[in-house]
Every structure is written in structure tokens, then in C-alpha cells.
Amino acid sequence: MARIEGMAGETDSQTRLLVRRIVAYVVLCFLVFISLLPFYLLLINATRGKTQSGLKVIPEGLLLRNFRNVFSENFKTNYGSFIRAFGNSIFVSFFTTVLSVYFSALTAYAIHVYDFRLKKPIHTFILIIMMVPTQASAIGLYRMLKGFGLTDSFIPLIIPGIAAPAVYFFMIQYMASALPLEIVEAARMDGCGEYRTFNTIVLPILKPALAVQAIFGFVASWNNLFLPQMLLDKQEMKTIPVLLQMIKANIASNPMTADTGLMNMFMVLAILPVVVVYLLLSKNIVGGVSLGAVKG
Amino acid sequence: MKKGISYAKWGYIFLIPFFVVYFIFSLVPILETFGYSFLDYVVSQGQAASIRNPSGGADNIINNGFCGFKNYADVLKSDGIFTLSFKNTTILWLIGFIPQIIVSLLLASWFTDIRLKLKAQGFFKTVMYMPNVIMASAISLLFFSLFIKNGAIDTMLGHPDMLNNVTGARIVVGLINFLMWYGNTTILLMAAMMGIDTSLYEAAQIDGANPTQVFWQITIPLIKPILAFVIVTSMIGGLQMYDVPYLIGGTAGNPVGVLKTMVSQIQLGKNSSVGAVSALSILIFIVSAILGFITLKLMDDKSVKSMYDKKKQPKKINMATSKK
Numbered sequence: 123m124a125r126i127e128g129m130a131g132e133t134d135s136q137t138r139l140l141v142r143r144i145v146a147y148v149v150l151c152f153l154v155f156i157s158l159l160p161f162y163l164l165l166i167n168a169t170r171g172k173t174q175s176g177l178k179v180i181p182e183g184l185l186l187r188n189f190r191n192v193f194s195e196n197f198k199t200n201y202g203s204f205i206r207a208f209g210n211s212i213f214v215s216f217f218t219t220v221l222s223v224y225f226s227a228l229t230a231y232a233i234h235v236y237d238f239r240l241k242k243p244i245h246t247f248i249l250i251i252m253m254v255p256t257q258a259s260a261i262g263l264y265r266m267l268k269g270f271g272l273t274d275s276f277i278p279l280i281i282p283g284i285a286a287p288a289v290y291f292f293m294i295q296y297m298a299s300a301l302p303l304e305i306v307e308a309a310r311m312d313g314c315g316e317y318r319t320f321n322t323i324v325l326p327i328l329k330p331a332l333a334v335q336a337i338f339g340f341v342a343s344w345n346n347l348f349l350p351q352m353l354l355d356k357q358e359m360k361t362i363p364v365l366l367q368m369i370k371a372n373i374a375s376n377p378m379t380a381d382t383g384l385m386n387m388f389m390v391l392a393i394l395p396v397v398v399v400y401l402l403l404s405k406n407i408v409g410g411v412s413l414g415a416v417k418g
Numbered sequence: 419m420k421k422g423i424s425y426a427k428w429g430y431i432f433l434i435p436f437f438v439v440y441f442i443f444s445l446v447p448i449l450e451t452f453g454y455s456f457l458d459y460v461v462s463q464g465q466a467a468s469i470r471n472p473s474g475g476a477d478n479i480i481n482n483g484f485c486g487f488k489n490y491a492d493v494l495k496s497d498g499i500f501t502l503s504f505k506n507t508t509i510l511w512l513i514g515f516i517p518q519i520i521v522s523l524l525l526a527s528w529f530t531d532i533r534l535k536l537k538a539q540g541f542f543k544t545v546m547y548m549p550n551v552i553m554a555s556a557i558s559l560l561f562f563s564l565f566i567k568n569g570a571i572d573t574m575l576g577h578p579d580m581l582n583n584v585t586g587a588r589i590v591v592g593l594i595n596f597l598m599w600y601g602n603t604t605i606l607l608m609a610a611m612m613g614i615d616t617s618l619y620e621a622a623q624i625d626g627a628n629p630t631q632v633f634w635q636i637t638i639p640l641i642k643p644i645l646a647f648v649i650v651t652s653m654i655g656g657l658q659m660y661d662v663p664y665l666i667g668g669t670a671g672n673p674v675g676v677l678k679t680m681v682s683q684i685q686l687g688k689n690s691s692v693g694a695v696s697a698l699s700i701l702i703f704i705v706s707a708i709l710g711f712i713t714l715k716l717m718d719d720k721s722v723k724s725m726y727d728k729k730k731q732p733k734k735i736n737m738a739t740s741k742k
Binding site: 142143149150154156163164167174178225228235236237238248251253254256257260261262263264278281282284285341344347352362363366367370371374385392397404405407411 | 429430431436437443446447449451521524525533540542544547548551559561562574597602605606629657658660665668669681684687692700706710
């Protein structure tokens with residue numbers, strides 16, 4: 123009797139588990155659907171014409187027209203050269219990333235390896251400034267740069283990458299587990315200079331950490347709208363997000379001339395580099411998320 | 419083995435680049451912002467910069483000197499720019515965050531459920547995290563074109579013209595924020611839940627606890643510190659909200675200014691009411707400093723620390739990252 127009851131309970135909980143599993147998969151599929159739908163519609167709308175109304179799920183044939191229009195003279199006079207903006211974005215993102223990854227590793231190395239009196243206070247200080255959003259000092263930065271005539275320059279976009287507390291925080295966490303001090307000691311025994319030790323021995327050890335930070339640094343810089351929009355006025359200096367914002371402003375003020383197909387094509391090209399990087403390296407990216415959860 | 423040579427100076431030398439750059443590009447600007455916030459300081463631009471005249475005219479700076487806390491009083495008035503934009507930002511953050519934390523808790527508990535054994539987790543996580551790395555301005559502009567009158571989704575829903583009414587526009591911004599961040603939050607909460615000793619779940623199962631009981635009486639209490647950490651860091655991120663509401667509502671924060679966030683006020687006032695905007699910036703600084711302090715305290719908690727501790731992590735997720 124007891125045994126039969128037990129079995130009945132078993133099948134009962136088995137069905138309940140099955141139901142829960144089905145519910146879970148349905149919810150997951152729904153979320154996958156709404157997460158991918160925007161990108162699908164973006165692609166579809168990039169194949170459609172100037173004025174678009176209503177929803178279409180099958181592509182039309184205007185992909186090439188829209189693509190050509192992004193590179194046209196007309197686009198250039200309205201918003202500026204796409205190629206130029208793309209180049210600017212690549213330039214800024216690349217150098218910001220390189221500087222931020224390299225110097226954050228150097229800063230973390232200084233705190234991790236050397237013993238000096240201010241070591242602890244400096245570490246705490248960097249953690250504190252990690253919590254202060256850059257936007258809070260933006261107005262002071264803008265007025266200061268304007269005073270020096272340094273707006274419309276990439277310098278204030280790139281150089282601050284050297285002082286990136288969040289990247290520092292990650293690097294020092296990584297060093298605690300992956301960089302034994304004995305390696306540094308051994309290099310010293312062999313007569314290797316301190317700076318050379320960092321460059322030739324330590325950096326290769328940090329490679330995995332540098333790589334993931336580089337991906338995220340590049341993505342963040344590529345997507346950044348606030349500071350470039352604030353600092354860059356000159357047409358030929360603008361980056362991709364700033365151009366995107368101008369296209370939006372134009373639609374809002376001038377709906378008659380808006381070309382929706384062109385706009386969607388522009389967005390496809392704007393997100394393309396990041397999508398490619400993400401699809402190639404998604405394992406590293408997703409795996410790394412939880413370890414650097416602090417939003418700088 | 420004590421050596422004759424002291425290496426301490428190298429520590430200082432390697433710190434120089436960081437601190438020089440921090441001094442010039444962060445410390446001085448924040449101090450200047452602090453100074454401006456006590457000045458009656460207004461700028462009127464000679465001629466606005468435009469495409470044809472990119473540099474614009476020279477600024478006409480009107481600096482009437484020290485004015486005490488007048489700027490703070492102004493921005494904190496019931497219709498002051500801080501009060502309004504803080505309220506807007508908070509509402510937009512809540513609309514995105516509440517569904518996000520609910521969905522993420524649910525997903526994370528499913529993904530880590532030892533009995534449920536969901537397949538293709540890697541695929542789901544990859545898809546759900548993807549919106550987070552895509553340019554926020556591009557996603558927002560796309561949603562703008564979908565929800566605008568006669569846009570694809572507007573037509574599908576029967577022309578509610580959501581972007582032109584207050585609730586509708588807020589929901590669209592909240593939806594974008596939800597889409598961009600729920601994958602991130604899910605992954606963080608999963609890391610927390612995977613740290614829970616599975617024997618606790620097994621014991622609960624033997625005692626006949628149902629999944630709801632297990633969730634509320636084991637999972638939630640044990641991930642509390644990380645949950646708090648996720649909430650506070652999301653608040654810090656929320657304070658900086660700019661791209662999404664700006665792309666949806668434009669400079670005016672349409673409809674009727676409800677999409678104006680604190681950061682968009684800085685952008686708006688950079689060439690006009692510098693004093694007031696500086697006071698607003700200092701208030702943002704203070705709010706984030708408080709939240710930041712709480713975050714640092716939470717990071718001292720053991721279970722939050724373990725999230726960062728590479729030694730306890732399996733090799734596969736030995737690589738990590740940080741984002742803005």
C-alpha cells in the first residue's frame with residue numbers, strides 16, 4: 123500500500139516537473155523572440171523604402187539602394203561622411219581600449235607587486251572613484267576644455283582611458299589569482315629591469331584578462347554617445363553614435379524628408395562591428411559578465 | 419630573504435600615468451564643477467554651431483561671481499531641473515527594473531534548478547545578453563521608428579501613438595532598458611545561485627518543499643547580499659541614463675519633458691546655465707557617492723566577494739570583464 127502511494131507520488135511529481143519544464147521553455151522562447159525581434163525588424167526595414175508604414179516580415183528589394191545612399195553625396199551634405207565617422211569611431215575606440223587596458227594593468231601591477239606606504243589608501247581611493255560617474259564631472263571638463271580650445275579634439279575622448287578604475291579593479295582581481303610574486307622575483311634574479319619585467323613577462327600572463335577587457339572597452343567606447351556628443355562640434359570629427367543622433371533629430375524636425383530605409387541601413391552598419399565581435403566571442407563575454415559587475 | 423634594494427619607488431612610478439590623467443581629466447573638472455555650482459554663471463552662445471558653421475561664435479560668458487547656494491535652491495525647487503529630472507529618471511528606471519528583476523530571478527532560478535536541467539543554456543544566455551552590447555542609441559532609434567505613429571509596432575497595436583503620451587513613452591523607454599539589461603542581471607543572479615550549496619536543495623526536496631517554498635526560503639535569503647548588490651549597481655547605472663530617453667524624446671524630452679533625465683540636463687545646459695547644471699552635477703555626484711559607498715560595503719560581504727574570487731571559479735569563467 124505504502125509502496126503504491128509512493129509510486130503515485132513519484133509520477134505526480136514527474137508530471138509536475140514536466141509541466142514546469144514546458145513552462146520554462148515557453149517563457150525562454152518568448153524572451154528569445156522579443157530579444158531577437160528588434161534585430162530582425164532592423165534588417166527587414168533596411169531592405170525597405172523611404173517611407174515605411176506597418177509591419178513587414180519579408181524583406182523587400184531595396185537593400186542595395188539603401189546601402190548606396192549611406193555612402194552618397196546627399197547623405198554627406200546632410201549628416202557628414204559615413205566613412206569618416208566610421209573611421210573616427212574606430213580610431214577613438216581602438217586607442218581608448220589599448221591605453222585603458224595597458225595602463226590599468228600597469229596601475230594594478232604597481233599595487234599588486236610593490237610594497238609601499240600608500241598602497242592600501244591608494245587602492246581604496248581608486249575603488250571609491252570607480253563609483254563616481256564620469257557624467258558628474260562632464261560640465262567642468264567641457265568648460266575647461268573649451269577654455270583651452272581643446273573641444274573638437276579626440277584627446278579628451280582617448281586619454282582618460284588611462285585612468286579607468288573599473289578596468290583596474292578587474293586587473294587587480296585577476297592578478298591576485300594568476301600572477302604569483304615568485305615570477306617577478308625570478309625575473310629580478312635574472313637581472314630583468316622592473317619595467318621590462320612588466321612588459322615582457324607579466325603582460326603575456328595577463329593575456330586572457332587583457333583580451334576580455336579589450337572587448338568590453340571597445341564595445342563601450344564604440345557605443346558611447348554622451349561625451350563625443352558633448353565635446354565634438356566639427357562635422358569631420360563626429361563619431362557613429364553622434365551621427366545617429368543627428369539622423370534622429372532630423373526625422374523629428376523634418377518628417378517629410380526622412381528616409382526610413384536609409385536610417386535602418388545606417389543602424390545595421392553602426393552595430394555591425396559589435397555584433398560580429400559578439401557572435402565570435404560570446405562565450406568569453408557571457409562568461410565574464412559576473413566577474414566585473416561594477417558599473418563604472 | 420630581505421634584499422638591499424628597495425623596489426617601493428617603482429610602485430609610485432607605475433602609478434604616475436593613472437594619477438596624472440585622473441588629476442587632469444577627472445579631479446580638476448569635478449572641482450571646477452563644484453566651484454561653478456556656487457557661481458552665478460551663465461553662458462550665451464554668440465552663434466549656435468551648425469553644420470555650415472561648425473565652430474559657432476565665441477561664447478559670451480556672464481559670470482556674476484559667488485552666489486552661495488542659490489543654484490542649489492533653484493535646481494531643488496519643486497519645478498527645478500534636478501527635482502523634475504530626478505523624478506523622471508527614477509520613474510524610467512523603475513519601469514525597466516521591476517520587470518527585469520522579476521524575470522531575472524525567475525530565469526536564474528530555472529537555469530540553476532538541479533531537477534529542471536534546462537538544455538541549451540549557452541544559447542539562451544548568448545541571445546539574452548546580446549542587446550546589452552549593442553549600441554543603446556541604435557536600439558532606441560529602432561524602437562522610435564517602430565513605435566512612432568504608423569511605425570511597424572504602432573500599426574500592429576492599432577495606432578496607440580505611444581510616443582506621444584506620457585505613459586506610453588515611459589513604457590517604451592522602460593521596455594528598451596529591460597531588454598538591454600535583463601540578460602546581464604540574469605547572469606549575475608545565476609552566479610549567486612550557483613554558489614548555494616546543493617545539499618540544501620536536496621534536503622528541502624526530501625522534506626517535501628515545493629519549488630516556490632525553496633525559492634523563497636532558501637534561494638532568496640542566501641542570495642540577499644548579491645541581490646542588494648545588483649539593485650544598487652543598477653541604481654548607479656540608472657542615474658546615468660541618457661542615450662535611450664534622449665533618442666526617444668529628443669532634446670525636449672518629449673512628450674512634455676518627461677523623458678528629460680539628469681544627464682540630459684547636463685548636455686542641455688553645457689552652453690547656457692552652467693551654474694545650475696553644475697549644482698545638478700554635484701547632486702548627482704552626492705547621490706552616486708552614497709550608492710557607491712553602499713556598493714563598496716556590499717562588496718566586503720563574503721558571498722559578493724566570491725563572485726570576484728577567481729580561485730573559486732571554474733577555469734572556464736576565469737576571464738572576466740567590467741562594463742560601464
